[in-house]
Amino acid sequence: MKRSTKSTVIVATVALAAFVTSFSATIASSPAVLSAKGLAEAGASAEAGQGPPQGPPPAGTPPKPLVPVAASSVANNPDPYVNEYVTMTGAVEANLSRTSFSVDQDKTKPTGKDVLVIAPTLQKPTDVNAYVTVIGQLIKFDEKEVAAKLKDYQIDLSAADVAKFKGKPVVLATAVINTAGIDIAKKPIPPMTADDLALQKIMTKLPPAQGAVRKTLDSKDVPGAKEQATIVKDAFTQIETFFKAKNNAEATKWATEGRNHAEAILVNLGLNNVEAAKTSITPLGATCASCHGKYRERMDDGTFRLKIGG
Numbered sequence: 001m002k003r004s005t006k007s008t009v010i011v012a013t014v015a016l017a018a019f020v021t022s023f024s025a026t027i028a029s030s031p032a033v034l035s036a037k038g039l040a041e042a043g044a045s046a047e048a049g050q051g052p053p054q055g056p057p058p059a060g061t062p063p064k065p066l067v068p069v070a071a072s073s074v075a076n077n078p079d080p081y082v083n084e085y086v087t088m089t090g091a092v093e094a095n096l097s098r099t100s101f102s103v104d105q106d107k108t109k110p111t112g113k114d115v116l117v118i119a120p121t122l123q124k125p126t127d128v129n130a131y132v133t134v135i136g137q138l139i140k141f142d143e144k145e146v147a148a149k150l151k152d153y154q155i156d157l158s159a160a161d162v163a164k165f166k167g168k169p170v171v172l173a174t175a176v177i178n179t180a181g182i183d184i185a186k187k188p189i190p191p192m193t194a195d196d197l198a199l200q201k202i203m204t205k206l207p208p209a210q211g212a213v214r215k216t217l218d219s220k221d222v223p224g225a226k227e228q229a230t231i232v233k234d235a236f237t238q239i240e241t242f243f244k245a246k247n248n249a250e251a252t253k254w255a256t257e258g259r260n261h262a263e264a265i266l267v268n269l270g271l272n273n274v275e276a277a278k279t280s281i282t283p284l285g286a287t288c289a290s291c292h293g294k295y296r297e298r299m300d301d302g303t304f305r306l307k308i309g310g
């Protein structure tokens, strides 16, 4: 009896550990995924009209406090730092590929205890022997785990380095700060294209009109609600036209759905049925969130771009 109780406890502990691991893997996925999730959530609440719109955290914001550490401490005893988000300082030992390098504790001589850094957005090689501070999640190097955490990234290390670093600590860096204080892993922010500007012009009309539809329905102001719902409907028609011209069937479908919900509001207002009109508000907001989750990208400066290819 005693034995079976014990094994139950072990099973429960393993299950909990598995849960914690999968949970942290979920929240610690690549910055792009993080920001997309944040956007979808922030968008969903703002667009459904629950409270003031809350901006998502900047892309790459770690979900846990950062742990400062020297590369030498990681090399000597990595275990306490595994899965933590670290700011790790060390001297560059070698640039190993376009997106990876190793750091060491000593500027003057190799110690044989270097720590791998993978920085998918690295913009230029690091200066060998100079100090860098890297920010990112520390894991033990394993090709499958790197692929799971960095969805759009291809490991570009040599086969020899892959073998050499297997099971050793690696920092999946979102920032690489050099001695000049410059983050050489910061992606440049592309200028807005004509498409971005065209969409921005349509989109910025939507939140105020959507808010006004809600308010006028609440106060049973039927003419006011008709006016605002027409603005929403016209904006959705423009979005539909935009994505149809891009041959993007999925985004066009969401725009059509949004237009249909706006039209349903107008039909019900025509029947003086304010309560029925209100039922379209939430599904209308859901079309914004669906499209933004896939086709809108937030830049580090808080501006948005059309995300091509979803």
Ligand code: HEC
Pocket (backbone or CB within 6 Å): 047, 195, 196, 197, 199, 200, 203, 204, 206, 207, 210, 239, 243, 251, 252, 254, 255, 258, 284, 285, 287, 288, 289, 291, 292, 295, 296, 297, 303, 304, 305, 306, 307
């Ligand atoms: C079919 C796709 C789609 C739908 C539906 C959609 N949006 Fe957008 N939205 C986008 C895209 C793409 C962008 C990024 C535009 C750009 O490139 O600047 C955007 C940007 C925005 C912005 C940021 C504008 C700026 O630059 O400041 C707001 C606000 C916005 N949308 C609100 C809404 C609201 C509210 C709804 C629903 C009532 C909605 N959108 C429905 C695709 C969509």
